[in-house]
Amino acid sequence: MKKNFIYNLKEYAIKNDVPIINDEGLEFLLELIKTHNVKTILEIGTAIGYSAINMAHLDTKIITVERDYFMYEQAINNIKESNLEENIKVIYAEALELEITEKFDLIFIDAAKAQYQKFFEKFKINLNENGIIVCDNLNFHNLNINEVSRGTRQLLKKIERFKEFLENNDEFATTIYNVGDGISVSKRRMK
Numbered sequence: 001m002k003k004n005f006i007y008n009l010k011e012y013a014i015k016n017d018v019p020i021i022n023d024e025g026l027e028f029l030l031e032l033i034k035t036h037n038v039k040t041i042l043e044i045g046t047a048i049g050y051s052a053i054n055m056a057h058l059d060t061k062i063i064t065v066e067r068d069y070f071m072y073e074q075a076i077n078n079i080k081e082s083n084l085e086e087n088i089k090v091i092y093a094e095a096l097e098l099e100i101t102e103k104f105d106l107i108f109i110d111a112a113k114a115q116y117q118k119f120f121e122k123f124k125i126n127l128n129e130n131g132i133i134v135c136d137n138l139n140f141h142n143l144n145i146n147e148v149s150r151g152t153r154q155l156l157k158k159i160e161r162f163k164e165f166l167e168n169n170d171e172f173a174t175t176i177y178n179v180g181d182g183i184s185v186s187k188r189r190m191k
């Protein structure tokens with residue numbers, strides 16, 4: 001039942017062009033949750049709740065933020081159908097305007113790619129001392145910058161700038177893994 005529901009959710013997303021984490025990225029993320037003993041998660045970018053539902057099955061507590069009302073409603077319904085309402089709280093909001101005081105073991109950034117640096121800088125204070133910040137889509141489907149529209153080229157440049165921001169960050173040490181669609185894992189540097 002659980003497997004079928006998740007499989008159908010993925011099929012629905014693919015058929016309806018809802019961007020969700022790919023299989024390899026998800027497997028990597030779930031492994032990170034296990035190896036880092038993650039219990040609490042803040043997710044920026046819910047879509048229909050696919051990644052949140054998968055992460056919640058590892059007995060984690062999740063707050064996930066979505067600014068698109070249609071997506072938010074679908075996420076609420078999918079979480080209800082999965083009986084995971086105790087584990088996942090969905091907040092309908094523009095993440096950059098959200099005031100949140102809780103701290104989390106893992107912050108998963110998977111929303112508008114052009115705003116990654118802003119999300120990172122805003123939510124780093126919500127990370128527990130030994131927590132990790134994970135960002136998806138840093139390879140952005142391996143698109144060639146010379147073969148895309150002007151808008152996509154700007155986006156690719158922003159993602160490159162975000163990677164430079166991570167590489168030159170004094171507070172966080174980051175590894176970018178070539179798995180899924182390119183995933184970064186950032187940890188606070190030891191003082």
Ligand SMILES: C[S@@+](CC[C@H](N)C(=O)[O-])C[C@H]1O[C@@H](n2cnc3c(N)ncnc32)[C@H](O)[C@@H]1O
Nearest residue numbers: 020021045047050051066067068094095111112
């Ligand atoms: C890639 S999808 C999330 C996929 C989801 N994490 C998964 O793997 O199942 C990105 C979502 O982030 C939402 N989003 C983008 N920018 C946002 C923002 N600034 N605040 C809140 N939600 C945002 C979009 O509406 C979209 O539904």
